[in-house]
Amino acid sequence: MINTEGMVAETAAKIYTDLCGREVPHEAEAGQYPQALWDALAENGLPLAWVSEENGGFGADYDEVFGAIWVSAEAASPVPFAETLIGNWLLDRAGIAIPDGASTFALLEGNTASVPFAGTADHVAVYDAGKNAIALYKTADASAADGQALSPDSDTRLDFSTATPVASAATNLSRRAVEALILTVRAVQMASAIEAALNLSIAYVSDREQFGRPLSKFQAIQHQLAIGASESAAATMAATQAASALARHADDPEKAWHEAVVAKVQIGHSVEAVTVPFHQVHGAMGYTQEYDLHHYTRRLWAWRDTLGNEHRWSKLLGAELAVTSPDQIWKGVTTGAWIAS
Amino acid sequence: MQRFNFPVVQPDPALEELRAELQAFLKEEREAGNFRPEPECWMASSDPEFSKKMGKRGWIGLTWSSQYGGHDKTALERYIVTEETLRAGAPVGAHWIADRQHAPMLIEHGTEEQKLDILPRIAAGECYFAIGLSEPGAGSDLANVKTKAEKVEGGWKINGQKIWSSGAHISHYMVAILRTSPADGRNRHVGLSQIMIDLSLPGVTIKPITDLSGDAHFNEVYFEDVIVPDDCLLGEEGGGWKQVTGELAMERSGPERFLSSYITLETALHQLQGKLGSDSQARLGKLIANLRTLRGMSWGIANLLHQGVSPETEAALVKDLGNRLENDLTLQVRALLNDLPEDEWSDEMRRILNIGILRSPPNTLRGGTTEVMRGITARQLGLR
Numbered sequence: 001m002i003n004t005e006g007m008v009a010e011t012a013a014k015i016y017t018d019l020c021g022r023e024v025p026h027e028a029e030a031g032q033y034p035q036a037l038w039d040a041l042a043e044n045g046l047p048l049a050w051v052s053e054e055n056g057g058f059g060a061d062y063d064e065v066f067g068a069i070w071v072s073a074e075a076a077s078p079v080p081f082a083e084t085l086i087g088n089w090l091l092d093r094a095g096i097a098i099p100d101g102a103s104t105f106a107l108l109e110g111n112t113a114s115v116p117f118a119g120t121a122d123h124v125a126v127y128d129a130g131k132n133a134i135a136l137y138k139t140a141d142a143s144a145a146d147g148q149a150l151s152p153d154s155d156t157r158l159d160f161s162t163a164t165p166v167a168s169a170a171t172n173l174s175r176r177a178v179e180a181l182i183l184t185v186r187a188v189q190m191a192s193a194i195e196a197a198l199n200l201s202i203a204y205v206s207d208r209e210q211f212g213r214p215l216s217k218f219q220a221i222q223h224q225l226a227i228g229a230s231e232s233a234a235a236t237m238a239a240t241q242a243a244s245a246l247a248r249h250a251d252d253p254e255k256a257w258h259e260a261v262v263a264k265v266q267i268g269h270s271v272e273a274v275t276v277p278f279h280q281v282h283g284a285m286g287y288t289q290e291y292d293l294h295h296y297t298r299r300l301w302a303w304r305d306t307l308g309n310e311h312r313w314s315k316l317l318g319a320e321l322a323v324t325s326p327d328q329i330w331k332g333v334t335t336g337a338w339i340a341s
Numbered sequence: 342m343q344r345f346n347f348p349v350v351q352p353d354p355a356l357e358e359l360r361a362e363l364q365a366f367l368k369e370e371r372e373a374g375n376f377r378p379e380p381e382c383w384m385a386s387s388d389p390e391f392s393k394k395m396g397k398r399g400w401i402g403l404t405w406s407s408q409y410g411g412h413d414k415t416a417l418e419r420y421i422v423t424e425e426t427l428r429a430g431a432p433v434g435a436h437w438i439a440d441r442q443h444a445p446m447l448i449e450h451g452t453e454e455q456k457l458d459i460l461p462r463i464a465a466g467e468c469y470f471a472i473g474l475s476e477p478g479a480g481s482d483l484a485n486v487k488t489k490a491e492k493v494e495g496g497w498k499i500n501g502q503k504i505w506s507s508g509a510h511i512s513h514y515m516v517a518i519l520r521t522s523p524a525d526g527r528n529r530h531v532g533l534s535q536i537m538i539d540l541s542l543p544g545v546t547i548k549p550i551t552d553l554s555g556d557a558h559f560n561e562v563y564f565e566d567v568i569v570p571d572d573c574l575l576g577e578e579g580g581g582w583k584q585v586t587g588e589l590a591m592e593r594s595g596p597e598r599f600l601s602s603y604i605t606l607e608t609a610l611h612q613l614q615g616k617l618g619s620d621s622q623a624r625l626g627k628l629i630a631n632l633r634t635l636r637g638m639s640w641g642i643a644n645l646l647h648q649g650v651s652p653e654t655e656a657a658l659v660k661d662l663g664n665r666l667e668n669d670l671t672l673q674v675r676a677l678l679n680d681l682p683e684d685e686w687s688d689e690m691r692r693i694l695n696i697g698i699l700r701s702p703p704n705t706l707r708g709g710t711t712e713v714m715r716g717i718t719a720r721q722l723g724l725r
Binding site for chain 1: 344345347349351352357360424428607610611613614615616617619621622623624625626627629630631632633634635636637638641655658661662712714715716718719721722723724725
């Protein structure tokens with residue numbers, strides 16, 4: 001589940017309310033990093049929420065931490081909060097000591113990987129499926145490719161072939177377990193961002209007058225946003241189902257893989273279905289840097305590429321279903337129990 | 342701030358046992374040739390013999406008390422029965438509407454006599470109801486009610502016409518919304534009442550309307566000086582509009598809003614197992630992810646209804662998304678079938694696919710059009 005009323009989530013909500021007003025994401029993009037926001041999160045130990053107590057964290061349940069992630073996406077967090085949570089989760093699973101500061105994560109295929117917040121995070125926790133190992137690198141030690149970034153959190157292609165890890169350890173954590181966590185975190189962020197962008201759109205059309213009356217009174221506008229709202233509700237359901245599966249299978253996250261992939265596919269495909277109407281009703285205003293909408297829509301476009309785009313994952317899921325029985329597919333649809341074990 | 346209410350509810354082992362029983366029964370019936378699976382089975386496939394079998398097994402009237410022939414079960418058990426029969430494309434059309442909406446209505450508004458007389462027959466799969474909301478020319482404007490019920494000594498005299506009443510030709514009763522007093526100025530919602538009409542009464546004429554698939558499940562129903570007794574007024578005189586909108590919320594979130602065409606996919610999957618190419622796999626993955634998500638939403642609402650909460654907007658969202666998905670499902674199956682040479686398609690596959698296409702237009706119409714659903718959502722968003 002996504003528990004936004006738990007202690008972890010409520011602490012995060014307070015910090016984001018106090019220190020991440022609507023100007024903060026704008027200032028961050030202009031180069032003014034909100035250090036105070038990060039410091040407050042760190043002082044409260046939030047980035048260590050999923051780290052075990054033995055390793056200096058407080059081993060919080062998945063539910064509340066997802067609530068905190070929801071809140072951070074709602075505030076268009078310009079600091080790598082969710083990314084650090086994932087990075088620290090990986091390190092903890094491999095028994096590697098958690099470094100200070102902000103971290104991020106990468107799932108390595110060969111030598112390179114896409115890394116969110118590569119320019120901001122001090123460290124990157126790298127899961128190498130081929131080697132069944134997790135390693136900690138200084139982000140600056142990997143070489144970065146130059147590319148036009150979709151979002152301010154810029155997924156950057158990093159090459160690890162010449163970098164030396166700070167620490168590394170073998171892990172029995174399966175690739176599917178890692179994918180389940182990363183995809184579920186992204187699903188929660190995306191559902192939250194979709195809802196935030198919906199709310200922004202509702203407020204905008206209620207305020208803005210055209211042809212002598214508020215935009216909200218035009219049926220064409222109402223229907224665009226009703227479609228956005230139905231997609232938003234579906235995204236929230238998909239993310240919640242994935243989060244719930246992870247909470248249920250906390251000891252064996254691999255078992256949450258299918259629900260995480262369902263959320264990835266559902267939400268990845270609905271990005272277009274929401275960003276089009278949300279931008280449409282905002283007109284040219286939504287296309288400007290000064291307005292807030294792009295904090296959400298650019299992140300949505302970037303996040304749907306996490307671990308590959310939705311088409312890749314639709315095919316991965318479909319390939320597995322294509323050889324299973326119709327009975328098993330029906331069981332998955334109705335109960336969330338995807339593969340007979 | 343917009344936040345919708347869709348709880349995530351985990352499967353319950355007891356419900357899964359019931360599901361297994363249903364599956365075994367449906368498989369046996371199908372293999373014995375007692376029914377041919379069809380899309381839109383809850384509207385267009387009626388078989389009183391099959392309904393009686395469902396009744397005997399205790400799968401109709403699950404939620405009401407045994408005093409009235411019911412089975413003291415929950416709405417969640419009913420949901421499992423509903424989705425399994427839809428999945429199988431079973432001929433459940435005869436009893437569907439009575440079980441879904443008129444029995445609960447009678448429990449709330451009927452007299453003790455009516456409950457004792459009618460409910461056990463519904464639960465036995467022997468008594469069927471038709472909906473009497475639409476009128477000729479009214480379209481989606483449900484409040485445009487011209488059919489009148491006039492107060493007469495000991496009862497009501499009904500004159501007018503209803504249309505699109507599914508199953509009226511085999512039904513025993515219709516619950517109709519009727520004008521019992523003139524509209525109050527510009528408010529057309531006042532003066533409407535719900536009245537239960539015995540369709541065997543003199544003055545009732547039922548004329549079937551044939552649909553695109555050649556099936557004649559819906560009807561025009563004419564009333565000419567039909568006299569019904571006083572106790573056929575359900576609920577409050579003049580309170581019909583409120584009762585109807587409450588009832589519509591209930592019928593909008595059920596599995597029939599997104600699973601009507603599932604049998605088409607299921608039939609195709611039996612043929613295509615292990616044969617899908619790369620593109621088709623991607624289509625299948627997306628389709629199933631959509632279905633899983635929507636089922637989660639619908640199941641969430643079922644659980645809210647179970648707790649006595651009736652979420653009208655959430656129901657409208659499920660209907661809008663669900664109707665789009667059930668139409669998309671048929672289209673996706675057409676695409677998937679490219680992976681199998683046409684001469685290998687079974688006759689059954691071809692039949693089900695064609696019926697599915699011919700019966701797809703009403704998905705986005707019945708129970709409130711997509712446009713009406715979006716209007717409800719827009720109101721909830723504060724835009725209207």
